[in-house]
Amino acid sequence: MPSFRFGALAVAVAIAACLGLTACAGAGPHKTMTTEGRLQVAAEAEASGNTQLAVSMYTEAAERDPGNVELQLRCADALARSGRISQARRLLTERLRTSAGNLELVRALALVDLVAGDSAQAIAGLDRLLAADPGDERALVDKAVALDLQGQHAAAQAIYRQVLAQSPD
Numbered sequence: 001m002p003s004f005r006f007g008a009l010a011v012a013v014a015i016a017a018c019l020g021l022t023a024c025a026g027a028g029p030h031k032t033m034t035t036e037g038r039l040q041v042a043a044e045a046e047a048s049g050n051t052q053l054a055v056s057m058y059t060e061a062a063e064r065d066p067g068n069v070e071l072q073l074r075c076a077d078a079l080a081r082s083g084r085i086s087q088a089r090r091l092l093t094e095r096l097r098t099s100a101g102n103l104e105l106v107r108a109l110a111l112v113d114l115v116a117g118d119s120a121q122a123i124a125g126l127d128r129l130l131a132a133d134p135g136d137e138r139a140l141v142d143k144a145v146a147l148d149l150q151g152q153h154a155a156a157q158a159i160y161r162q163v164l165a166q167s168p169d
Contacts, residue, residue: 035061035071042078051082059091066095073108085116103129111142119146137163 033041042057055078062068062075072095079088092109099105110125123146129139144159 035065035068038064039071039074042074046078051078054078055082055084062091066098069095069099069102069104073104076108076112080112080115085112088112089116103132107139107142110139114142114146114149117149119149122146123150135166137167 038057038061042054042061045051045057046054055075058071058075058078062071065071072091076088076092079085079091089109089112092105092112096102096105096109106125106128110122110129113119113125114122123143126139126143126146129136130143133139140159140163144156144163147153147156147159
């Protein structure tokens with residue numbers, strides 16, 4: 001009979017624990033994590049190598065605050081670095097529908113296109129940046145890289161020389 005008492009005691013303890021946890025879960029209002037909290041968790045997860053958790057937290061934060069461009073860029077960057085290029089592209093494309101004139105989103109999408117191997121699409125995005133600011137050195141260098149990837153080395157070299165002339169240092 002001692003084993004029966006132990007079994008009954010274990011069941012009683014388990015029931016009490018479940019009731020206690022249920023009471024705790026139901027007590028008070030449920031607090032949701034703030035965007036800052038999600039970003040902190042994401043950054044710590046990323047630093048520790050847990051890219052799945054980091055991407056999950058960045059994505060959730062980006063969905064909750066679609067107008068926060070910096071947050072969208074961080075999320076797209078995390079997606080791209082974790083190999084989820086199509087998701088990063090989709091996120092940036094969706095955000096550009098509501099913020100069409102945001103050049104940082106255009107730049108990020110062009111870079112994602114470049115990483116994805118779509119240099120023609122990347123060049124189209126970079127040309128959009130250069131139409132707004134013809135001296136944008138980052139866009140010029142990125143366009144030269146895209147041209148190099150397409151095998152247009154002479155055109156790429158001309159852009160590299162132009163950037164060097166603008167900023168010899």
